[in-house]
Amino acid sequence: MAGATPQPQYHSLYRACIKDAAIAGGDLMRATLVRALSELPLQAAAIHDVVDRNLLLEAVGVLKERQSALATAFPQALLAEFAQAIAGDRDASLSFDTLPLLGDEQLQENAELVHGAQALEAAVRPQLAALESALAAAHLTPQGGERRHPLRPEVYARSIYRLARQSPVSPAVRRRWLRYLPPLMAPELVHTYAAMAQRLQPPAPSQPMALEPGVPQEARDSATQLTIRELRKLLSGDPGEAADDGVIVFSDSDFSHTVPAALEMVQDMRKVDQLLLQLRQRQAAMPGRGRDSLAAFREALRQEAKRPAQALGLEVVHLMIDHLAGDPRLLPGVRDIVRDLEPPLLRLALVDPRFFSDREHAARRLLEQITQRSLAWSSPEDRGFSTFMEGLQQATEALLDAGGTGPEAFEIALSALQEAWDESQPKGRRNRERAVRALMRAEQRNLLAGRIAQQILDRPDAAKAPPEALAFLTGPWSQVMAQARLADVTGAEDPGGGWWVVQAVLWSVQPALAGRVAGQHRTLVARIDDGLASIDHLPADTDRWQNLLSALRDLALSTATGSALRAHEPEPVPETSNTWLAPIEMHESGFVPDSGLPHGAADPDTLPPHDLEVGAYVDLLGEGWERWQLTWASPHGLLFMFTHASGTTRSMTRRKLNAMMAQGSLRLVSAHPVVDGALDAVARAAWRNSSSL
Incomplete structure (x- = not known):
């Protein structure tokens, strides 16, 4: 799906489906609660443990008391979870790095949530x-997998979790809500999914799209016996469970005492061809090169594991x-490299559990650099990918x-790669x-210009000034004054x-004040020309502003009172942007102007989604x-800069x-x-295993 182009005609329909699903949340929850009040007492009666039976009955009693409030609040909770899922859902989902921070109560609640979500998904799977x-x-599937859309059953289950966390109920009651309520949503969710699928059905048969390559999620999850408690022990470095520092898996390796010649050579990239020839000659004898040998290699390491944490690390x-x-x-060649790294990472996990808990570990940084940098290319044919x-x-x-x-081998490999990448892109750097x-300079000037513009608007003599004159003073001229202040070293x-020009312009365009500056026209024009030249203002735009101000002055002088009709209209105000860059700044940063945007199309004060942080990859x-x-x-947050794999930059305003x-x-x-996402997926698999115990 990564390369598929969305079909525009479905965008609004998809948004409507999500909106309608949130609006229907109240009816869905009401039906779920009616079913819960009817069925859960029967389920409680079948529980042999008296304590568990009474706790479930207590949870049912609280549901009955809060039935109306829960149904009313659920659409908002559902909408919030939809928003989280659309934004990437990382904050709402389980994260590998947060496991050591979870308390026992949170672990239990999340285990119940996973159990309830699984039951709901099983009940609605065909739809x-x-x-x-x-x-x-x-082509509406999010990047990274078909099962990450905001309408999935897990999001509905998390909405119950959000609702339960907001309700004044005991942890024991909350846990039972999380386990028992999601499956009871199934009948309504079946109808919801069927209706949405029908709405999104294309008018003509289309070729089915290939599913994500690789092993199915269910097969991946069932392949592990990890549980959250075991995983948390591994991450916390529990002395009783950590790998034995004295265990040496390969006794013929003396890496800790001497750097292998191969790694010394790779640091000198001029010798790399000779090194590669030597390595290829020995490639057939290396462990883990083929599917069968890799499986045998994993099994050999499992036999070497002497502690539970070592087996878990593997x-x-x-x-x-x-x-x-x-x-x-990840492109196919990069995925092959990742597979090749499994043997050394397995060896490392056996003796150094810090790989899992330390984000700055050399092996983790190497894996992250490889996968993240590779995202700079969307095709193996893209320029620069072969060099990479x-x-x-x-x-x-x-x-x-x-x-x-x-970790030393990974540190040296990382340094060698960094050196090679830096040498290949000095121009890009x-x-x-x-x-x-250039952008820092522009933002500093724009912020100062904004404050100056407000000071101009606050002046008493600006209250009745024509909007065209105010547009000039709060636009280009505030930039001129800001630049003069930033460049001044005298403390003037x-x-x-600049303030003389502000006053002269304001007076010259108002009939009641124009007479006071009638003899200063030539001086004012010269000052404006010099000021706009100081910020490399385009001469054509300077001429347009001068013509506009001249027309305003002529009208003011020829009008007896401020209410008189104008003889002719001045030229239109030149188009301006909330954030202005000088031509040289635009050139140096590859600036994409705001021109062409419809007014109000994007609020300049609206921050981009929280997922769009430095380091994110996008397609433009x-x-x-x-x-x-x-x-x-x-x-x-006024300006953003993107970099292409070729080293070219492109910048734009927030608007x-x-x-x-x-x-x-x-x-x-x-x-x-990407590595964080893979580790989070491992953690989610552990949650699923925990919930089935």
Whole structure:
């Protein structure tokens, strides 16, 4: 799905489906509660444990008391969860790195939530499959997997969790709501899914889209016996469970005492061809190169594990690699490299559990750099990808040949890759640095210009000034005054005499005041020309402003009172942007102007979605779709800069960014590190296993 282009005619229909689903949340919850009050007492009667039976009956009693309030509040909870899911759902989903922070109560609640969500999904699976097929056919599936759409059963279950957390009930009652209520939603959700699938059905038969390559999710999850408690022990470095520092899996490896020659050579990229030849000659004898040998290698390491945490570490690495190798955002060559890294990562996991708990661990940073940097290309044919892969393959081969068990090999491989990548893009690095300097300068000037513009509007003599004159003073002229202040080193109160121009313009365009500055016309024109030249204002725009102000002055002088009709209208106000850049700043940063945006199309004060953070990859639509990375955002959020794999930069205002996202000409590819997502998937599999115990 990563390369599919959404069908525009389905966008509004899809949004309507989501909106209607949220509105229908009240009726859905009312029906669910009626079913709960009828069926749960019968289920309680079948529970042999007296305590559990009474707790379920208590939960039913609280449901009855709060029936109306829960039905009223559920649409808002559902809408909030839809929003979380649309934004990427990372905050709402289980994160690998947050496991050590969860208390026992949270663990129990999440286990009940997972259990309830699974039961709901099982009850609606046929209708869910039909809906997901319709979403795929309309190219509305989110990047990264068919099962990440906001309408999935898990989101409905999480809405109950949100509602339960907001209700004044005991933890014991809340846990039973989380377990028993989601499956009772199934009859209504079946009808909801069927109706949505019908609405999204294309008018003519279309070719079914291929599902995400790799192992099915159910098969992946069933392959692990991880539970959350075990995983949390592994992450916390429990001394009783951690790997034994004295365990050496490969006794023939003396990496901790001497750096292998292969890694010394890879640091000198000029010798890399000789190194690659040597490694290829020994490639057949290396462990884990084929499917059968890799399986045998995993089994051999499992036999070497002497503690439970070691076995768990091996399992986490295997599942993480499995998820990464099935990630459709990674190009096939990169997925092959990831598979090749499994043997050294397995060896590492056996002796160094810090890989899981330390985000700065060399092996984790290496894996993250490989996967994240590879997202800069959407096709193997893209310019620069072959160079990227050459360095990556060379360092990977050397790492495999080293056979070390500690983090040092990964540190050296990472340094070698970083050096190779830096050497291949010196121009790109200089371009980014120059662009950032230009944008920082522009933002600083724009912020100061905004304050000056407000001071101009607050003046008493500005109250009756024509809007065209105010547009000039609060637009280009406030930029001139801001630039003069930033460049001034003398501490002058009014560097450049900008406030004199403000007063002269305001008086010259108002009939009641124009006579006071009637003899200063030529001086005013010269001051304006010099000021606009100081910020490299385009001469054509300068002429248009001068003509407009001249027409306003003529009208003011020829009018006896402010209420007289104008003899002729001045030229239209030149188009301006909330955030202005000088031509040289636009050139250095690849600035995309705001021109062409309909007024009000994107609120300039609206921040982009929280998922669009520095480091995120996006596809931008120009002559075709191109892959860019958000590499810089200004401190005050006025300007954003994207970088292409070629080193080219493109920048835009917040208003332009929001407009492109709303128009669909900017689409998110990856908001968070790929490795983090794979580890989070392992954690979710552990949750599922925990809930089945």
